[in-house]
Every structure is written in structure tokens, then in C-alpha cells.
Amino acid sequence: MTVTRTEHRPLLPLAPVVREGNRHGSRSYLTCLFKCGNACDHEVPNPNDGETIRDVIQSAVGRRAVLRGSALGTGALVVGASGLMAGAAPAAAAPAAGAPGPTTLANARFRSVAPNRRDAVVLPDQFDHDVIIRWGDPVLPGAPDFDVRNLTVAAVKKQFGYNNDYVGVVPIGKDRAVMVVNHEYDDIGLMYPQGHYSQRDLARLGMYTHGISVVTIKRGKVPGSWRRVKDLTKAPKNRRITVETRFKMTGPAAGSDWLKTSDDPTGSVVKGTLNNCAGGTTPWGTVLSGEENFNQYFNTEGTVPTGPTFGGAKDSYARYGIRSNSSDPRNWHDVDDRFDLEKEPNEPHRFGWIVEVDPLRPKSQPRKHTMLGRFKHEGANVVIADNGRAVVYSGDDERGDYIYKFVSEERYDPRKTARARNHNKRLLEAGTLYVAKFTGDGLEDGVSDGTGKWIKLCSDRESFVPGMTVEEVLTFTRLAADKVGPTQMDRPEDVEVNLVNGKVYAALTNNSQRGSTFPADEANPVTSCGTRTSPGAPLEMKSGNRNGYVLEMTPDDGDHTRSTFTWDLFLICGDPESPETYFAGFDKSKVSRISCPDNLAWDSSGNLWISTDGAAAGLGHNDGLFRVPTSGPERGRVQQFLTVPKGAECCGPLVTDDDRSLFFAPQHPGEIDGATFAEPASTWPHTDDFPRPSVCVAFRKA
Secondary structure, eight states: OOOOOOOOOOSSOSSOOOOSSOTTSSOOHHHHHHHSSSGGGSOOSSOSOSOOOOOSOTTHHHHHHHHHHHHTOSOTTOOOSOSOOTTSOOOOOOOOTTOOOTTSTTTOOOOOOOOOOOSSOBOOTTEEEEEEEETTOBOSTTOOOOOTTSOOHHHHTTBOOSOOOOEEEEESSSSEEEEEEEEOOOOHHHHSOTTTSOHHHHHHHHHHHSEEEEEEEEEOSSTTOEEEOOOGGGOTTOEEEOTTOEEEEESTTTTOGGGOOSSOTTSOEEEOOOSEEEEEEOTTSOEEEEEOSGGGGSBOOSSOOOOOOSTTOOOHHHHTTOOOOTTOOOOGGGTOGGGBTTTOTTGGGGOSSEEEEOTTOTTSOOEEEGGGOOSOBOOOEEEEOTTSEEEEEEEBOSEEEOEEEEEEEEEOOOOOSHHHHHHHTTGGGSEEEEEEEEEEOOSTTSSOEEEEEEEEEEESSOBOSTTOOHHHHHHTHHHHHHTTOOOOEEOEEEEEEOTTTOOEEEEEOOBTTBTTTBOOBTTBOOSEEEEOSSTTSOOEEEESBOSOEEEEEEEGGGOTTSSEEEEEEEEEOBOTTSTTOEETTOOGGGSOOBOOEEEEEEOTTOOEEEEESOHHHHHSSOOEEEEEOOSSTTTTOOEEEEEOOTTOEEEEEEEOTTSOOEEEEEESTTOOTTOOSSSOSOOTTTTSSSOOOEEEEEEEOO
């Protein structure tokens, strides 16, 4: 394979990057550039050439508004004041028997936080928050104090990485825990003084700010608060997993020819993990992390090599978004040959997996599980089915891609022994991988709902996709799924099980091309939606689904191993004044605006907590975190609990078992078009004259 290179380009633009407006309705140009390699500027990896649901007319939104207004009687077309309830303290849903009282996060009464553009974390009056750890804070003994003008690779390897997405917390005693945090991507324009470091230095520093941090934390004096353990001699479980950490490949694709490289001729050991987005904490006390937009890290200057094809399917490089991309600012291939496709054409196949880290064993080797398939994993979440099998749900975060499920072959061992834990840590190595197909039942009932089927892709022993082996199905899962006719969804992100009602919820963030490249269907009905440029600006209708959905799935007979389910759109997000929005039938005049759902979490009462990524473009204000009951008379009542600083998305989140602590992670504060290190749009958390992504915990004031 050969690559025809163009003249080498500068690593970092000398002037601020400015673009007019938000081109695709959810993110700034800077976020698009560094987070996903400008995915929306390129050909959709999964164009609408596969099977979709076509039993809904193109004007689904208008039809929905009329049907819902008459069938549900909840005011689908009512224009309220603002839907924020900022001036009243609404009554919370009555606690269920044995549920936490109103002093906890699950059932607290609070005034919804109003939309804003403040450079701060804003919470209801009775709540407070602490910043637990910031970019650059020490993680390992010997880490120097953070100095952005004197960074070295040796220092960065021992410090908290940049941008923090998933937050998992595993207890190690009554008052201590280990917190596991992903570091998704770097933004060299905001991180470093312009012209201070060489291009090679910036590439190497950026490589090591990626990965995962394991940090020991302890309870604070105020109930629900937490602090990091600063005496690192008392934090032996702390760990930094970086681009050079060696991961063991597990499952049927381990050792495949598709995974072999010069550095690893066995195809069984991979250095590093890239673009880790969300994740999940397993019942056996390990943490899963999804490798998402890995495609952007590989040199593709000039002509991109053609990847494998199967039965006439699109070649694998193009299907995973690996293409000529002259806007890529990192140039890691200048310092490491494995990021050069000409030299290592198989290296991209070694990313896009679910990785598993054991935070209780800091010397253990992390693993990449091939049995869960390779795609742009947002995360992975485990539930133990009634028959004892581990079921893992995951979304492929791309416009027009799919929702997946894995069911283990072996059964979970609930005993609290080392032998049982070691057994459970192998559950994700063998089983069956599925992809979802959604069928609508028509909109006559005024609700987007219907039935669904999990289509088999392969087991650890047998492929169910014609023309592809088990190894090929797992390594090129997108191509395999294309061949069996699943439903193309609007950026499936976090997929979580509500352990109170047993249902599965998926965040579908947005798709500005729904209605054009992707025809509407009942599971993805919005082809135009209301947007705002600021909280008080007029409502404007724009094409596509720019505000997203939350999908609710109910396994048949409550059995997560079954291949059939029913589904409905629990939320159609956006401004309550806009006709397409829907909040599980709840009165639209009494809910908060919400745009671009991203990550999900649960409290012990079964309330859904939703973090957002893209509200600034969709609704004109900062992103935040929302609480939504999923049952009872308050079902669908969206209340904004907090907002994150200007330019940030809200990551995490995590509600502790006692409902007193809410972990959340403001990522990329100040990532706004035109911002630079010298002229930042944010300085949060206001400890420096530049922004530092951080992990926080919210709790009720003493």
C-alpha cells in the first residue's frame, strides 16, 4: 500500500480558528476539529444505502404534532412562558416505599436552573460542588507541580490528563474509593501558549495526555462531598494509562492477521488506548471504556490506502471514517510510525474496541475485548440477566449507525471471592454479538413506538453474516452490521439499563442530515426542529434532528437475553415551545429546555439523569445535567439540575448508591470558535488564566 503525501503542513494555526456559526447544529468548529476530526465535514461513513424503516411519511413531525395534541391532551402545540420553572419550587415525586427521602438527589425539591452562558458551574441554591481534580494535577508520586509553560513527557505521564469524559467510582473502604476517568482528546490551541513548544513536542505531549487516570478519593466533611488523596504515598492504586501502556487483546479476533503489526507480529498486544469517551462500571468492580473517534489519529495525507472489503461492502477504511483529512492538526505520525498508514496499515484495526481496566489491581494488564465488536464505541454498560448471563449494551456514535448488544456465554458468579471475580473478568471474552432493528407501529397512537429485534452477527464460534468470518465480523463490525439490515440511528451514544424498571435507555444525540441523507422513520422522526441562538432569541426552525432523543426499550418478558423488545421515544428533545418536542406525555409548559443528550445515569429511585453536549448551538445556552422521572405522574418532567461553564460539555455523570453524591465532569471549557490560550473564552475553574478540564462532585449544602 502506498500513500502519496502532500507538502507537510504546520501543526498549529498561528491565528485563532474562527468559523461563522455552528455548521452542523451541535458543536463549535474547535470541538469538531479536535474531538472527532471534523466528521460532519466528510462523507457519511454509512450513507443511506441499507435497509431502513420506510412506513412513515416524510412530514412525520407535523403529523406527530397534530396526533399528539389530540390523542394525549398534553398540549403538544402549547406555547408556554419558557418551560423552565425557574420561579417556583415544584413538588418532587413522592418517594417509593423504602426510597430515599427528599434530602437526597433522587427526590430533592429544587428550582430548575435557568439557561445561561456563565463561565461557572451553576446549581440550585441548596446544592454546592467541589472540584476534585484538574488537568495537570499529580496522580503518581514524583509528579511535579503543573506548569503549562514547562511541560515534559515525563511529567505528563504522572499527571491527570486532558479532557475528562467517563467517571467511574469503585469503593475500597467505608470512606475511600478509586475514581476512574477517561481522557478523550486534546485541544492544542487551548492547552499551550502559542509558539512556546515545537511541533514534535506538541505531538508527544498530546499523545500522553490521552488515556485513563485512576485516582484515590476520600469522603469530605460535608455528607456527599469527596476529595482526592493528595498524599500520593497513601494512594497505591493510583495509575496513569497512556499511549504506551500495553493492552492484551481477548476474544476470537485476538491474534487475527488483521491485527498484526511490526511492533506486534502476534496481533495480541496493543500499545495504548485512544479517544476514550464514555464507559461503564461492571458488577465485578472493573471499568469499561469505549474507544470512539480513533480514526482521526492516523496519517491520511494524500491518497488513503484501500482497506478490506467483504461481499461488495464499502472498504473498511472509508466505513470507519479514515480518509484524507488535511485539517488534522496532530501529526502524531511524525513521532511514531505506527500512526502512519503507509507503514502500519493494520494499526487502526487495533482501536475502536471496549477496553477493561481493573482499578483495584494497579499492576494488572488492561484488556481490549474483541467479542464486543469494533466501532466508535461511546461506552458499554453491563446488566446481569435473570439467567446469570452478562449483557452489554453499546452505541456506535456516528450519524446513521447502530445500537449493539452482547450476551455472554458463561454466567456471572455473585460470590465475593477472588476466584469468582477472576471468572467474571472473563465473561466478555465469549458469547454472542447482536445489532438492533426497530420497526414502527404507525403514528396513529400519537407516539413513536413499536417493536424491535436483535439480529445476530456472530458468536465466538460462528458467524451469522454471509461472506464474513468471526474474526472479520468482530474487526469490521460496521461492515458486518450493514449486511443484515439494522436501523440507522441518530448518533447512538450512552445506552444504560434502569435497574429499577428494567428498561434500557439510549441517548441519540442528533443528526442534522435526518430527512436528507437519512430518510425519516418512526424511531428517528424529526426532520426539522426549533433552535435558538441565545436563551431569549426567537425560535427558528432548521432542517434535521438537531436536539436529539432519548429512546426507551423494554425487553420482552423483562429478559435482557431475549432477541425481541418493544420501544418508544421517551423524549424528543428541544425547546418545549417547538412543535416536534415530546416529554413522555408530560405538560410541555413545565419542563426545562434540553438539547443533545449524551451520557446517562440513574439514582436509586429510577430517575434518569441526562448530561448534554451541544446545547449552545441547538438552544443558545450552556450544556448541563437534567433529572427526569421515568414513572408515575412526574414521568417525563425534565428539570435542569446544573449548567457547566461556557464552551464545555457535561460528562460523567454518576449518582452514588446513597444518592448523596453526583459526580460530573465539565470537558473542554472555553472550546469556542476564536478562543486561544492567549485569549481564552473561559478560565474555569478559575485557578489559572486559562481553562482546565476537571472532575467535580455535587452535594447538598451542610
